[in-house]
Amino acid sequence: ELFVIVAKESGYLEKLNQLSEQKKLDSFSYLQQFYQRLKSFEQRSEHPVLHAFLLEYTHERDAGEEGSLSVDLESGPDVVRIMTIHASKGLEFKHVFVVNLIDQRFPTNAKNDAIPFPEGLGLEEASEKEAHLEEERRLFYVAMTRAKKGLYLTSAEDYGGARKRKISRFLLELGFDPPQSHPQEFELFDEDLGPLEASSETTVKFAIPKQFSFTQLAAFRSCPLQYKFAHILKVPVMGKWTFSYGKTMHNTLQEFFSVWLARSETSDAVPVTLKELEEIYAHCWQDDWFVNDRQREEYRSQGLASLKNFYKKTKKNPPKPHSIEQPFTIKLGDVVLKGRIDRMDHFEGGVEIIDYKTGKPKTAKTISKEDKEQLLLYQLAVRDVLGLNPTRLTYHYLEDNSQVSFLGTGEQLLALQDSIIERVQDIRASKFDPTPGFHCSFCDFADICEFRQS
Ligand code: SF4
Known part of the structure; x- marks a missing residue:
């Protein structure tokens, strides 16, 4: 947290963002590696404080560790490796x-x-x-x-x-002619090799992911530059309390339904008690990134109230869980997408695909075409990869336990496929132009982005 604050508040991130493309790519890559180094120290250290980190760092250097930076040979910077x-x-x-x-x-x-x-x-x-x-x-x-x-x-x-x-x-x-005493070229490849490329702005090559997630593609749709900051340059950002809270709720329900499935797949009653659900919630709770103790306790109470309400509704009308946290990999054209489905229930001769949301609840009227994309993608994967019959798609809003359900038409699924392939083509072509707008106010990179809209 301290590292990100210092990097941000000191204007260092902004300064790096003003460098040439290649230098920016290299500098953010090194910064990211240092950030990962700090994070790993934080996770394994009993006293994750700055003083302890500096001590460890000094000991490593005294012991001769010079620190190696990993370089992606595909994306650069250009390097010469000398080896046997x-x-x-x-x-x-x-x-x-x-x-x-x-x-x-x-x-x-x-x-x-x-x-x-x-x-x-x-x-x-x-x-x-x-x-x-x-x-x-x-x-x-x-x-x-x-x-x-x-x-x-x-x-x-x-x-x-x-x-x-x-x-x-x-x-x-190989057929080299020795009498020639000056440098001689002879062809081993059919194609003309041409001169070595000079390093310039036009040759900056970004390391484009080989696989994508829905979240990444949604970020690109919202603002391509934001995607570049997050997934190409990997600019360090602060964690968010919304993530901690969301993760707590997701993990709680995942464990709740794991116990459910382990105990009974056929019973009509809920095979897990409310007390057990509360215990699961207590040990899944994540403390990180809340603004202060008061906010943390407010959300802890809100989460518990939501889960009690969830349990009450579930008891009244018990679902028939089919699977939880189902992973999938789907190929659309030459685009590989990976994802994980929160829950699937048996429903009307097929499966209902359920995704939990901890954000503000939406209704059938307020939900947008873009909001629906995630579940439409899951529908495609469940149908084409898992070989199941999706009969309903549902967003479950945990705040008030309301739901919005729908099912994608063939036309909608085709349009989504085309749109995803198009987005990935743009990413591969490094089209990262900014699209400023209202979303700039939620953007993690607004502080360093010259295009932000206030
Ligand atoms: S501040 Fe706005 S324009 Fe800049 S990256 Fe973020 S969303 Fe895009």
Whole structure:
């Protein structure tokens, strides 16, 4: 919390946001890694205070830890990695340089065994040399096949010393013409490799997620720039009490229905007592991020009252739970989406898909087309991935235990698919233009966003 406050209030986040695209991407990535480091300290430390963190940090540095920053080779920044061919096995790089391609360096001379085999047991000298050469040739093949776009093989006559160096036999085998003493290019790939790309604003490549969630796509729909801040640059943000409260309520109901399903799948009565529900709520409660003690206690009471009311209604009209927290992965075109369904009940020969909401309740009149998208996506997944028959979609508002139910038409489901694919295409094309509006007042990045609407 302190870290985010300092980064925000000092204007540091805003400053980073004014950098060039590539620098911004790198800087936010490093900041995010430091933030994760702090968070992991906070979780495992018995005394998660600044002084203890600085002490641990100092000890690590004194012990020689220089701190490594992970770099995504696909998204940049551009880096040169120097490694042995053995270490490169299984990896791929945009451009690969294999250097020192001269005789006795690559391939190297075969070394004699440190402890020679007794005569008659080891390989003959000639076949030993041949085996070594084959091993070196395999290594050369490994090195060449690490390149995705460009492969550069270098050799020279002069590496210092009086002796002129002879070119590697591997280059000769590839058809390189040794009499030429100036650099020579020959093609190993069909396509023209072209020059190495210079780093510029136009070549900034963002690491686009391979999978998406509904929440991410909803953020993109609301404001593409907001999506970029949250999911591409991963600008650190403060936690929210609304998340703590929402998580508490979701976890409580998840556990309540887990017990229900474990005890009875067929009974018409509620197989869990109110007291048990209250106990589950007590141990699921999350204290974090409330503004003050008063607010926290207010919400604790409100949550309990909502759950009591929920229990009363459930007892009066017990549902037939089918499953809880059902995960799914669905592919729409080439877009992979992952999600989790709060609850499904048996309903009219199929399943009712239920999603809990802790926000302000909506009605059939006030619910918007965008609000419905989440359950429509679940309808698609339940039908196409889980092979079940969705017969009703329901948002359950826990504040007053009201519900809004509907079912998507074929036309609505098709429109949703198209809209999701289109959004992901825009994300992949890095179209992160801001769409300021009323939602800026709830945006986590309003402080650093020059386009915010007040
Ligand atoms: S402040 Fe407004 S315009 Fe800026 S990122 Fe947030 S929602 Fe988008």
